[in-house]
Amino acid sequence: MTPMSSSARPFLNRRLAEFGTTIFAEMSALAVETGAINLGQGFPDTDGPEEIREAAVRALRDGRGNQYPPGPGVPELRAAVSDHQHRRYGLSYDPDTEVLVTAGATEAIAASLLALLEPGDEVVALEPYYDSYAACIAMAGGTRVPVTLRPETTDGRAAFRLDLDELRDAITDRTRLLLLNTPHNPTGTVLTRDELASIAELAVERDLLVVTDEVYEHLVFDTAEHIPLASFPGMRERTVTIGSAGKTFSFTGWKVGWVTAAPALVTAVRSAKQYLTYVASGPFQYAVAEALRLPDSYFADFRADMLAKRDLLAGGLERAGFKVFRPAGTYFITTDIRPLGESDGFAFCRALPERAGVVAIPNAVFYDHREEGAPFVRFAFCKRADVLQAATDRLLKLWKD
Structure with missing residues (x-):
């Protein structure tokens, strides 16, 4: 019973x-x-990498991060995230006001959606989507509106593709936010430059916020390239970009993620995040700061x-x-x-x-x-x-x- x-x-x-x-x-x-x-x-x-694991051990032994780290994240990691975004993508973020460290990408997603949504807001997301997306939208009181990636075979290669017309048709007067994931789990699709440009134009035209999960940014193959949505015209001020150390450095248990966005968006996300974990993964933050500075x-x-x-x-x-x-x-x-x-x-x-x-x-x-x-x-x-x-x-x- x-x-x-x-x-x-x-x-x-x-x-x-x-x-x-x-x-x-x-x-x-x-x-x-x-x-x-x-x-x-x-x-x-x-x-x-062994040297990154040893960096975590060194931080523990040196007493760095064993007590509560700063709410936005340790300065060393925020600076490393900022440098990484600039070095790889030409995106400049102030480490003090435009970078927020989270307990993995999962918390970054939750905090972003809890902060930016109110009951009744619609969220357009690419289906299939990672299961936490649906739960976080629900916890925020939002309504999820899926746009389905469908299988196609082009030039002998089978892949899942986005229908941009279907995406545009999904936008209503109640749409608050687009929730994107590229490279995309589970289909492996990487949105192209042209697709991202069209999404950016749509977001600007309809004045939409965008949360983009880019945790697989370093895992693109063949001729695909990862291009942050925030790098397109009009998108930096409306995009919350989520990154993570777990997938890139193979330390998924450390739960170190981050958000980069304009100051007002970071402030909003931090307001929700502080009542979730408050802070987490102190010593590991110092190790991830070193990991982000590994050579190309x-x-x-x-x-x-x-x-x-x-x-x-x-x-x-x-x-x-x-x-x-x-x-x-x-x-x-x-x-x-x-x-x-x-x-x-x-x-x-x-x-x-x-x-x-x-x-x-x-x-x-x-x-x-x-x-x-x-x-x-x-x-x-x-x-x-x-x-x-x-x-x-x-x-x-x-x-x-």
């Missing part, structure tokens, strides 16, 4: 009633229970390593019979299971650990329109090459025997 309060009202806030245990927790538990290879949740199985060769080598792993897993999945959407960014591969005679991603993923000893994530959890995502399944390739090879060997054995 479910316990109830004296007023017989459920304990859980009704805004969160649709959100239960995340699919990541469910599938990770299945991985443990069955001993399956976990290609579901997006965390690396090796740590990042680190970022190039990191990208090359992930590209090799992408191709290793993609090739194995193709040989096993999946239709593969080889990603232009991130460290996830979306596949279509219909060539295998399957069409229900939930059922497929729940059975896969027992059938093949591999864990994946059904993309439908990232959709409001569940039917749009039903046949798609996501695999993570941020694992050791031998682990990826073992996983593909298991899948090949199942479907080729």
Whole structure:
């Protein structure tokens, strides 16, 4: 029996009633229970650079960050974030007034949406979207309006594409904010310069705020390039850009993220953030400041390593019979299971650990329109090459025997 309060009202806030245990927790538990290879949740199985780990140890030993760090983040990290944005993208941000350190990108998203939305505001987001987006919009009292990325095959390459006309049609008088993610999880799409320019023009024309999640900025492959939306005309003053150390430096447990934006936007986001974690990850902030100043060769080598792993897993999945959407960014591969005679991603993923000893994530959890995502399944390739090879060997054995 479910316990109830004296007023017989459920304990859980009704805004969160649709959100239960995340699919990541469910599938990770299945991985443990069955001993399956976990290609579901997006965390690396090796740590990042040794010198950065030692920088965290040094900060701990030196007593830097062991007590509450400054609310906006330690000065060293705010300066490093500012330098990084200028060096890579030509964007100038004042580290004292235009940079805010957060407990990972997850808190940055939550604080931004809680700060900038009021009940009834509409948020247009690209579907499929990371599950915390929907929950944070709900907690802020907003209404999410999905614009679906749909699969297309162009010049023999399958990818998910944005329909700019559909995006424009989704904007109403109630739209307050666009929530973007590029490089895009889970599809691996990287929005092009022309697409971003059109989005920028639309945001300026309709006077919209934009929150853009760019945590995979250093994981773009082939001919794709990451271009911050804030770099387009009219966008700096209306865009909250979110970055993170976890995906770039393979220390996802440190939970160090940041926001860069104009002073008024940073002040608004900080007003919400201070009542969430207040502060977090003190010693790790000093280490991430050093990480952001690593030479360009680190970022190039990191990208090359992930590209090799992408191709290793993609090739194995193709040989096993999946239709593969080889990603232009991130460290996830979306596949279509219909060539295998399957069409229900939930059922497929729940059975896969027992059938093949591999864990994946059904993309439908990232959709409001569940039917749009039903046949798609996501695999993570941020694992050791031998682990990826073992996983593909298991899948090949199942479907080729």
